[in-house]
Amino acid sequence: MIKAILTDIEGTTSSLSFVKDVLFPYAAEHLPDFVRAHRDEPQVAQLLDDARAVAGGSGDDEALIAQLLEWIATDRKITPLKALQGLIWEEGYARGDFRGHIYEDAARRLRDWHGAGLRLYVYSSGSVHAQKLLFGHTEYGDLTPIFSGFFDTRIGGKRERDAYRAIVSEVGLSPAEILFLSDIREELDAARDAGMATTALRREGVTGPFGEHPVADDFDGVRPIED
Ligand SMILES: CSCCC(=O)C(=O)COP(=O)(O)O
Numbered sequence: 001m002i003k004a005i006l007t008d009i010e011g012t013t014s015s016l017s018f019v020k021d022v023l024f025p026y027a028a029e030h031l032p033d034f035v036r037a038h039r040d041e042p043q044v045a046q047l048l049d050d051a052r053a054v055a056g057g058s059g060d061d062e063a064l065i066a067q068l069l070e071w072i073a074t075d076r077k078i079t080p081l082k083a084l085q086g087l088i089w090e091e092g093y094a095r096g097d098f099r100g101h102i103y104e105d106a107a108r109r110l111r112d113w114h115g116a117g118l119r120l121y122v123y124s125s126g127s128v129h130a131q132k133l134l135f136g137h138t139e140y141g142d143l144t145p146i147f148s149g150f151f152d153t154r155i156g157g158k159r160e161r162d163a164y165r166a167i168v169s170e171v172g173l174s175p176a177e178i179l180f181l182s183d184i185r186e187e188l189d190a191a192r193d194a195g196m197a198t199t200a201l202r203r204e205g206v207t208g209p210f211g212e213h214p215v216a217d218d219f220d221g222v223r224p225i226e227d
């Protein structure tokens, strides 16, 4: 019996185009000025050091900015980059430059499942801060209170079985009691290998193939509760 839902964001609760055409371009546009304005603040300085370590370089901040922009352009899921993006998007949400996109069916069903007693968790390559901003600024209001927890790549990569095992441990249920939702076959495979139930989301722009995973076109097609 499913007791918790663990959901991906991009391509699952939210559209690919919101991330690729709104969030990433916004981060790219504002990252240079953000780094120059905030690089002496401890949190940002640490993230820049972490990013520099991943890049394997000792270059100056302008070289690092160029590297970060290349990572954004190539959609690299690098933890300090994702944390920096979250800080930049915070300014965008605060200014009302955009709202967090969530499909109507996802907002409605997540609320239904929460009301029915299922625990809800997010696992995204976007930082936990970015996740909370997105779900906190949707056209359906602030959805963050319905979630019991948020996980990002600090717990491990989304295509790694051990990341899902670590999430199982944090959630405190057996893996078979957790249903993972994603649009990416490799993520679903890793969750299944950790013992979780899975359902693939086939949103617009997502074609699969999804192997043996059950497939739903939207959250109305996801069945965590027996009818
Ligand atoms: C938290 S919203 C931004 C999403 C993001 O940065 C990203 O890389 C999407 O990754 P996901 O794991 O949600 O597909």
Ligand SMILES: [Mg+2]
Pocket: 008, 009, 010, 011, 012, 182, 183, 184
């Ligand atoms: Mg996704």
